[in-house]
Amino acid sequence: MIKDIFQFEFLQNAFLTGMIIGVIAPLLGVFIVVRRLSLIADALSHVTLAGIAASLLLEKKFLVMSGLNPLYMGMAFSVTGSLFIEKLRTVYKHYQELAIPIILSGGIGLGAIFISLADGFNTDLFGYLFGSVSAVSRADLYTILFISAFVIIAIILLYKELFLLSFDEEHAKASGIAVKSIHFIFIIMVALVIAASMRIVGILLVSSLMTLPVAASIRIAKGFKETIFYSVLFGETSVLGGLLISYYLDLAPGGTIVMIAVVILVVTIGLKKISSSRPVNNGVKS
Amino acid sequence: MNATQPIIEIDDLSFHYEKENVLENIQLTIPMGAFLAVVGPNGSGKSTLLKLILGLLKLQRGSIRLFGEDIHRFKDWQQIGFVSQKANSFNSGFPATVYEVVSSGLTKKIGMFKFLRAEDHRKIKAAIDSVGLNEYRNRNIGQLSGGQQQRVFIARALVSEPKLLILDEPTVGVDAQNVQSFYEMLAHLNKERGITLLLVTHDIGTISDKVSHVACLNKFLHFHGKSEEFEQLQINDMSQIYGHDVHLLSHEHHHEGV
Numbered sequence: 264m265i266k267d268i269f270q271f272e273f274l275q276n277a278f279l280t281g282m283i284i285g286v287i288a289p290l291l292g293v294f295i296v297v298r299r300l301s302l303i304a305d306a307l308s309h310v311t312l313a314g315i316a317a318s319l320l321l322e323k324k325f326l327v328m329s330g331l332n333p334l335y336m337g338m339a340f341s342v343t344g345s346l347f348i349e350k351l352r353t354v355y356k357h358y359q360e361l362a363i364p365i366i367l368s369g370g371i372g373l374g375a376i377f378i379s380l381a382d383g384f385n386t387d388l389f390g391y392l393f394g395s396v397s398a399v400s401r402a403d404l405y406t407i408l409f410i411s412a413f414v415i416i417a418i419i420l421l422y423k424e425l426f427l428l429s430f431d432e433e434h435a436k437a438s439g440i441a442v443k444s445i446h447f448i449f450i451i452m453v454a455l456v457i458a459a460s461m462r463i464v465g466i467l468l469v470s471s472l473m474t475l476p477v478a479a480s481i482r483i484a485k486g487f488k489e490t491i492f493y494s495v496l497f498g499e500t501s502v503l504g505g506l507l508i509s510y511y512l513d514l515a516p517g518g519t520i521v522m523i524a525v526v527i528l529v530v531t532i533g534l535k536k537i538s539s540s541r542p543v544n545n546g547v548k549s
Numbered sequence: 550m551n552a553t554q555p556i557i558e559i560d561d562l563s564f565h566y567e568k569e570n571v572l573e574n575i576q577l578t579i580p581m582g583a584f585l586a587v588v589g590p591n592g593s594g595k596s597t598l599l600k601l602i603l604g605l606l607k608l609q610r611g612s613i614r615l616f617g618e619d620i621h622r623f624k625d626w627q628q629i630g631f632v633s634q635k636a637n638s639f640n641s642g643f644p645a646t647v648y649e650v651v652s653s654g655l656t657k658k659i660g661m662f663k664f665l666r667a668e669d670h671r672k673i674k675a676a677i678d679s680v681g682l683n684e685y686r687n688r689n690i691g692q693l694s695g696g697q698q699q700r701v702f703i704a705r706a707l708v709s710e711p712k713l714l715i716l717d718e719p720t721v722g723v724d725a726q727n728v729q730s731f732y733e734m735l736a737h738l739n740k741e742r743g744i745t746l747l748l749v750t751h752d753i754g755t756i757s758d759k760v761s762h763v764a765c766l767n768k769f770l771h772f773h774g775k776s777e778e779f780e781q782l783q784i785n786d787m788s789q790i791y792g793h794d795v796h797l798l799s800h801e802h803h804h805e806g807v
Contacts, residue, residue, distance in 0.1 A: 297643055420662045427653045430643055433635060434705075437605075438657040439626070485689055486646035 267510075276399040277463065277516075280407050281502045284460040284472065287411045289480075289498030290418060291456050292473030293491050294449065296481070297429045302363045303348060303450075304470035307341050307457045310370035312466045314340025314458075315391050316377035323381050332402055333391075334458060341454040344370060349450060394465035394517030396510060407459040414452050421445060426487060463502070465517035472498060475524035479531040497527050554617045556581050556713050556745050557602060562611035564597055571597045575611070575770050581712075584739040584746045584759070586776075589766035595749045596634075598766065599717055602747075603631060616712075627658060630706030632699070634717040639698075641691040647701050648686045651676055654705035676708040679742065681734060695722035696731055707738070713745045714738070720752065728752075732759040 268274045295301055318336035344366050351362035378388070390398045418425065424445045427435045436442050460469045476497035477490070484490040505520030512519075555578045562575040571594040579585050589595050600606040602613060604620060613620040616628060652665060652673045659669065677686055680700040685693060690701055699719055706714055716735075720728050736759045739746050748760070763779040765772040772779060 297640070299640075423653070423656045423659065423665075424661060426645075426649070427656045430645060430650065430653060431639060433633070434653075435656070437631070437633075440657060441661075481642070481644045484644055485687060487644055487649050490644040 272401065273397050273399065274510075276401055276404045277396040278503075278506060280399050280404050281463050281506050281516075282499065283407055283411045284456070284463055285499035285502035286495050287414050287456050288460050288469075288472040289476040289494035290491060291414065291453055292477045292498075293480070293487075293494050294425055294429055295453065296474055296477040297487075297490075301470070301474050302360070302367075303345075303453065304457060304473045306348065306363045306367040306370065307344050307454050308461065308466045308469040309367050309374065310344030311337040311341040311458050311461055311469075312391065313370045313374035313377065314338070315461075315466075316374045316381070316388070319387065320377045320381040332400070332406070334403055334406060334462065337461065338455060338458040340370075341458045342451055345450040345454040349447070390465075391461065392465050392467050393515040394461075394463050394468065394520070396463075396506065396516050399462050403462055407462075410455045410459045414456060417448060417452060421448065425449065463506075463516060464520055465515070468517040468521045471521045471524060472501070475521065475528055476501065479524070479528040482528075482531040482535050497524065501527065554581065555579055555614075556583075556616060557747070558612075558614040559602075560612045560614075562598075562601065562608075562613065564594070564601060564606070564609050566597075570768065572601075572766075573768055575766075577764060577770060577773060579745065579747060579762070581745055582739070582743055583762050584736065584748070585762040585764060586748045586750060586760040587764045587766055588750055588752075590751060593767040595751075595766055596717065599715060599747075599749055603629070603715065627709055628712045630709065630711035630714040632702045632706050632714070632716045632719060634721060639690075641698075643691065645690055646687050647677060647682055647690055647693070647704075648673060650690050650701055651704045651708055654708040658709045672708055672710065676704040679707060679738060680704045694724070694727070696720075696724060696727040699723055699731070700734065703735075703738075707744070711744070713747065715747045715749075717749050718751070719748065720750065735759065 268278060292304075295304060314337040315333045317340070318331065318333035322331075322333075347369075348362045348366050351365055352359045355361045387398075389395075424435070424440055427438075427440060428442060428445055428449075432442065456473075457469050460472055464472050476494045479497050480490050480493035484493050501520050501524040504523045506516055508514065508523075509516040509519040557577070557579040559575055559577040562572060562577075563570065564572040575598065587595055587598065597606065601608065602615070602620075604623070604626075608620065615623045616625065618625075652669070654676070655665070655669055655672070659665065665673075674683075674686075677683060680703050682697060682700055682704065685697065690698060693701065699722060703714070703716070703719070719735075720731060723731050735746060735748070738744050739761075746760075758776070760776050762774065763772065763776050764770055765779075
């Protein structure tokens with residue numbers, strides 16, 4: 264495969280993109296998981312699907328935007344969806360998780376309508392649902408590179424604030440941190456990373472790349488920085504391993520990546536059981 | 550401000566929610582370096598008093614001066630550390646070390662887009678040391694006991710080096726056998742580091758030998774003075790504060806607006 268990578272541009276695109284999202288998806292995922300927002304990734308990925316479907320529909324039926332990358336429309340939908348979630352979370356103050364199913368079903372509903380309007384699409388859509396190695400274009404790669412630069416710089420600069428917001432929102436507010444603005448930047452980043460990751464792992468599996476490596480990491484990590492380190496390590500291992508295996512065995516890359524992440528998770532749960540004799544309450548609290 | 554300036558001066562303070570009066574005609578002065586315990590039964594207005602001092606509720610009547618400055622003009626909130634009652638209801642599975650949690654107390658002081666410097670790390674270590682958790686520095690906070698977690702939150706409040714530390718029911722999550730050493734740690738902070746402490750609690754038995762001043766609150770302030778005088782209070786004085794007779798009292802002492 265190493266030889267193939269030098270030979271085929273699409274393989275280069277897929278691998279470079281994979282390496283990038285292997286870092287940024289789990290990186291953001293740590294903040295999502297500890298803030299108990301894991302399902303937001305699912306909601307937004309389904310909204311992204313609606314955006315992709317809308318873009319494909321316009322392209323097929325009306326021949327407009329035929330040159331436009333469906334990724335952009337997906338991102339626009341995802342960001343809009345994230346703003347709706349925020350709005351709904353303030354409307355339903357005491358049922359904050361309600362925002363997620365509302366946006367998720369809204370996204371699927373809209374997507375289904377667009378797909379039916381277009382009388383179905385070709386295999387393209389399958390690639391969006393489950394990820395595809397061959398679908399990643401050079402333009403996608405550059406877009407994703409740009410997004411990850413933004414995300415990584417924002418996380419480095421706002422690390423203190425994001426940590427405090429995640430650990431103790433009340434305290435963050437009381438000490439005069441610009442909680443609303445920070446959260447706004449955070450949710451925009453989540454929306455962008457979901458749209459970016461979708462090419463490789465597919466819409467249905469995007470959220471797993473943001474949560475599974477983190478779930479494995481908090482089993483074994485000491486402290487927050489270590490949690491980030493292991494999450495990125497596990498995420499990267501899953502993506503690269505998954506891409507290699509799926510290429511050789513001709514499997515859907517998204518599914519293979521997720522299954523490797525699941526294996527890592529199971530191993531860390533097993534390891535912890537063996538290694539610890541003292542009682543530890545270190546998992547996500549039930 | 551000079552050294553003899555009281556840290557908090559409360560004058561003729563009254564507060565009501567809807568129609569119910571919660572605090573009436575409170576007069577309270579906290580000198581610098583004091584260790585004051587505000588005691589009173591549930592619903593006696595203790596938390597309301599704290600919220601007013603912290604500027605979380607708007608004044609209705611009376612005045613509060615912090616560090617000699619009227620609360621409306623007071624800007625230097627960094628001088629006041631606060632450990633809320635809710636502090637120990639955090640997600641105990643959160644993957645953060647004691648060190649990381651304490652360092653988050655500097656977030657506002659350092660400011661956005663800036664990083665911790667060597668001096669900040671020294672402050673963090675000193676704060677952890679002062680609550681006696683040095684050996685737990687790199688433990689995840691979820692692995693600590695309730696009392697130790699409470700100490701972590703005190704260290705987080707101390708790290709920005711406040712002159713006044715306000716604690717709302719700090720011993721709620723602490724096991725009975727550790728309450729004594731918890732108060733000893735507070736007394737140590739008060740004596741050795743000169744931090745003025747304002748503590749709100751409903752357990753009156755354990756504190757009186759550790760604190761310097763006691764204030765008994767039940768809508769009115771019934772006693773405010775040195776803790777030695779507090780110990781000499783008669784049992785029936787206390788039952789007045791905690792008992793139901795207090796409601797009768799409150800009608801006689803009702804104050805009209807000035």
